[in-house]
Amino acid sequence: MRHDQVKPDQWRSLLDSRASRRQMLMYATGVAGLAALGQVPAGATDRTPALPANPFTLGVSSGDPRPDSVVLWTRLATEPLADDGFGGMPRAKVPVRWEVAEDDGMRRVVRRGVATATPELAHAVHVEVDGLRPGREYWYRFTAGGETSRVGRTKTAPDPRWNSEISFAYASCQQWESGFYTAYRDMAAQDLDLIGHLGDYIYELAIGATGGQRRTSLSAAHNAPTMTLSQYRLRYALVNSDPDLQAARAAAPWFFALDDHDVEDNWGADLSPTGGTPENFLRRRAAAFRACFENQPMRPSSLPAGPDLSMYQRIPYGRLATFHVLDERQFRSPANIAARLDPGRTMLGEQQAAWLLDGLGRSRSTWNIMANQVQMFQLDRLTDPGLQQLNPDTWDGYAAERDRLWAGITQRKVANPVVITGDAHVNCAAELKADFADPGSPTVGVEFLGTSITSGGNGSDMTAGGTEWLAANPHLKFFNSQRGYIRCHVARDTMRADYVVVDKVTTPDGTASVRKSFVVESGRPSLQDA
Numbered sequence: 001m002r003h004d005q006v007k008p009d010q011w012r013s014l015l016d017s018r019a020s021r022r023q024m025l026m027y028a029t030g031v032a033g034l035a036a037l038g039q040v041p042a043g044a045t046d047r048t049p050a051l052p053a054n055p056f057t058l059g060v061s062s063g064d065p066r067p068d069s070v071v072l073w074t075r076l077a078t079e080p081l082a083d084d085g086f087g088g089m090p091r092a093k094v095p096v097r098w099e100v101a102e103d104d105g106m107r108r109v110v111r112r113g114v115a116t117a118t119p120e121l122a123h124a125v126h127v128e129v130d131g132l133r134p135g136r137e138y139w140y141r142f143t144a145g146g147e148t149s150r151v152g153r154t155k156t157a158p159d160p161r162w163n164s165e166i167s168f169a170y171a172s173c174q175q176w177e178s179g180f181y182t183a184y185r186d187m188a189a190q191d192l193d194l195i196g197h198l199g200d201y202i203y204e205l206a207i208g209a210t211g212g213q214r215r216t217s218l219s220a221a222h223n224a225p226t227m228t229l230s231q232y233r234l235r236y237a238l239v240n241s242d243p244d245l246q247a248a249r250a251a252a253p254w255f256f257a258l259d260d261h262d263v264e265d266n267w268g269a270d271l272s273p274t275g276g277t278p279e280n281f282l283r284r285r286a287a288a289f290r291a292c293f294e295n296q297p298m299r300p301s302s303l304p305a306g307p308d309l310s311m312y313q314r315i316p317y318g319r320l321a322t323f324h325v326l327d328e329r330q331f332r333s334p335a336n337i338a339a340r341l342d343p344g345r346t347m348l349g350e351q352q353a354a355w356l357l358d359g360l361g362r363s364r365s366t367w368n369i370m371a372n373q374v375q376m377f378q379l380d381r382l383t384d385p386g387l388q389q390l391n392p393d394t395w396d397g398y399a400a401e402r403d404r405l406w407a408g409i410t411q412r413k414v415a416n417p418v419v420i421t422g423d424a425h426v427n428c429a430a431e432l433k434a435d436f437a438d439p440g441s442p443t444v445g446v447e448f449l450g451t452s453i454t455s456g457g458n459g460s461d462m463t464a465g466g467t468e469w470l471a472a473n474p475h476l477k478f479f480n481s482q483r484g485y486i487r488c489h490v491a492r493d494t495m496r497a498d499y500v501v502v503d504k505v506t507t508p509d510g511t512a513s514v515r516k517s518f519v520v521e522s523g524r525p526s527l528q529d530a
Contacts, residue, residue, distance in 0.1 A: 049092045051145035053078040055123075058087070058237060059246035060142060062154035063297030065194065065253040065315070067134035070154050072098060073297035074142045076123035080241050083221035085233030091119045097143040098127050104139045104151060117144070122233050124294040134159040135318070152250035155193050158318030163366070163492055166317055170196035170371070171485040172259070172422025173452030174239065175203045177212025179505030181244040183453050183485050186500060186512035188247035190487060194315075195252050196323070198422030199259025199373045200455065201292075202226075202235045213457070213506045227284055232291035240295060256296050257325055258311055259373045259423055263288040266393055268332045270307075282307040312352050314359055321490050322365040324356060328373045337392040340399040347398040353405070361412035366522060367490055368414055372421045376402065377430035377447050377475060382468040394423075406434065406444050416522055418495060419447040420486070425456040426466070427486075427499045429478035429518050429527055439474045443525045448497045448518070450486040458504045459483055461515075477527045478516055495520045496530055 055076035064071045076096070079088025093116050100111040111131065117123035125142065132138060135158040142149040158164045169187050187195065207222040218238075226232050239245065260266050263285050266273040272281040289304035302310060311327040331349025339345055348356065360368055375394040382389070390396040409417050419432065428449040435441040451459070459481040466479035482501040489496045501515040517530035 048095055048145050049090045051076075051078055051090075051094075051147070052088070054147045055089070055094075055144055056142065056147060056149035058240045058295075059249055060140070060149050060152040061249035061297045062140065062152060062253045063255060064299055064313075065155060065157045067157050067159055068132050069128060069130045070132065070138070070156055070253055071297045071299050072100070072125075072127040072129060072140050072142075072152075072154070074125050074149060075240075075295060076117050076125075076144060077237060080237040081219070081234065083219055083234065085230030085237070086119065086122060087233075087237060089119065089123045093118050094123060094144055096125050098125075098129075098140065099143075100129055100132070100138050100140045102136075102138060104153070106139060106141060106151060110138075122291075122294045126298065126300050128299060132156050135162060135164055150246075150250060154253045157316065158320070160316065160318060162318035163320050164318055165489065165491045166193045166320060167487070167489045168192055168194040168196065169485055169487045170198055170420055170422070170450060171453050172198040172373075172450060173200040173261075173425055173455040174245075175200070175205075175261075175452075175455040176239050176242070177207045177214055178457055179213045179454035179483070180508040180510065181242050181453055182502045182505055182508065182510040183483060183500065183512060184242075184244040184248040186502075187485055187487075188244070188251045190251075192252040192487075194317075194323075195248065195254045196256075196325075196371055196420070197254060198257050198371060198420070198450070200261040200423065200452075201256070201296075202232075202239050203261045203455075204235070204264055204288075205261075207238075213454075227287070229287040229290055232288050233294065236291055236295040254297060255313075255315060255323065255325055255371070256292075256298070256311075257327065257371055257373055257422075258289075258292065258309070258329060260329065260393075262292060263329075266335070268329060268334060271334065273335075312355065316365070317490075319365060320492065321367040321369055322359075322363050323369050323371055324359060325371040326356065326373065327352060332398070335392040335397055337390055337397050340390065340392070340397050343400045343404075345398055345400060347395060347401050353401070357405070357408040357412065360409060360414045360417070363414065365415065366492055367416045367418060367495055369490075370417065370419045372419050372447075374423045375421055375428070375447075375449055376419050377428075377432055377449075378436035378473070379469060379476070380472040381465070382472045406432065410434070410444055416495070416520070416525070417445040418520065419445060420488075421447055421449040422452075424449055425452040425459075425481075427451045427478065427480035427482070427484070427501070427515070428469075428476060429497070429499075429516075430473070431475045431477065431525070431527055433475050436475065443475075445525050446518075446520055446527055448486055448488075450499075451480070451482060451484055451501070453485065454483060454505050456481075456483070458506055478518070480515055482515065484512065484515075493522050495522075498530075 077087025102108040289309040333345040484501040
């Protein structure tokens with residue numbers, strides 16, 4: 001039975017029937033990881049095995065900033081593109097020393113310790129550093145095997161009582177073989193408090209020997225869809241080897257959301273869109289989630305339990321803003337555009353939807369920013385008649401829940417809801433309407449949809465489809481089809497969004513510039529030219 005043919009009542013029964021299979025996978029894939037994480041606080045007496053080369057080839061990163069803590073990450077790999085996914089490392093534990101300082105010269109060290117990189121986690125290190133001061137910069141580095149990593153910069157979140165201004169950027173969709181990560185080079189040069197990635201950090205597709213637009217030689221191990229843990233590890237190593245991405249990862253703390261290509265194109269819940277048994281898909285999902293954890297600056301408590309990974313979270317930034325990071329893959333009903341108005345269908349799942357509305361209702365932040373994987377505004381495409389003009393993979397396929405969400409936001413009088421989105425490989429700015437069928441209905445929020453880093457190639461400023469979208473959707477105020485990212489500055493009275501575009505990504509000499517800027521005033525959910 002294909003997932004798009006499952007009725008809502010059958011869907012719930014199908015999920016219930018898979019509980020025992022999921023539990024088996026959770027046990028099989030989770031026990032080794034928990035054992036490996038149990039070694040993290042130790043390591044001071046572990047002997048360092050001989051390492052043939054510098055193990056910090058995948059860079060450093062930080063994430064999940066709080067007023068008093070941050071997570072530091074690295075993954076040891078002396079040969080990052082070794083076909084087996086272990087990065088050329090010996091199958092032994094390696095002690096890794098870490099330091100946090102108040103200066104970029106690492107002279108005023110305020111925290112230090114030793115973590116253990118284990119082969120069970122592909123020699124990834126996740127260090128939770130506590131006891132830091134709110135709203136300030138820190139620098140950090142790692143040492144292992146006589147080698148020292150680059151120095152990374154991070155920043156804690158503001159004190160909950162503060163109303164400090166913040167600058168952040170977000171990106172998505174960085175298919176490695178489609179081009180160069182020039183946008184990250186520009187992002188790394190900005191003075192940012194936070195960076196978000198909204199999905200498709202990797203692509204699961206095979207990459208040929210010539211490396212696509214990168215035009216570089218790759219081994220045959222890359223020329224296959226990612227299915228196993230070693231394949232996902234290798235794909236993350238390929239992406240994280242990029243110097244421009246490494247610069248951005250070392251420039252500010254990050255948060256992450258997962259989308260479809262991080263596992264398989266258009267997947268949802270427990271079902272693969274290409275068929276196959278649920279058990280096999282759950283094994284693939286477990287491998288993808290495990291590799292994601294190993295390669296991102298996530299807290300140790302985020303270690304996936306088999307095919308289940310806790311992704312949605314709230315990141316408060318003082319009194320000014322709260323980021324509500326959503327998960328729109330693990331809990332969604334099957335794609336079915338004909339059932340878009342069925343109130344029993346869900347994008348978020350019952351528990352996450354309640355968590356979101358409860359958090360929005362309790363929030364006392366001036367700005368409430370929902371980090372969202374797929375387009376939320378309604379998009380009528382004139383080229384496709386009838387329901388086919390609506391994309392079932394986006395919120396248009398879950399219109400009843402979208403209506404419930406915004407009715408709940410309105411009822412709770414949530415302050416300044418703003419949606420930030422990835423996935424679509426185009427830049428769009430839209431006003432979210434109480435009733436998309438009535439252009440005169442109240443605007444309840446705004447959405448800034450950001451383009452891809454590379455996916456889709458160079459792109460262009462305008463396309464024939466973009467012209468049609470603007471004509472058919474009066475709530476859509478901007479369209480652009482180049483590559484890049486969105487940079488935002490949030491203050492008490494305004495939020496500004498700059499659409500940064502790169503003129504070309506198929507060669508490494510592209511140039512970044514601001515194509516368009518919008519401002520939203522506090523208390524006025526509408527888009528204004530900056």
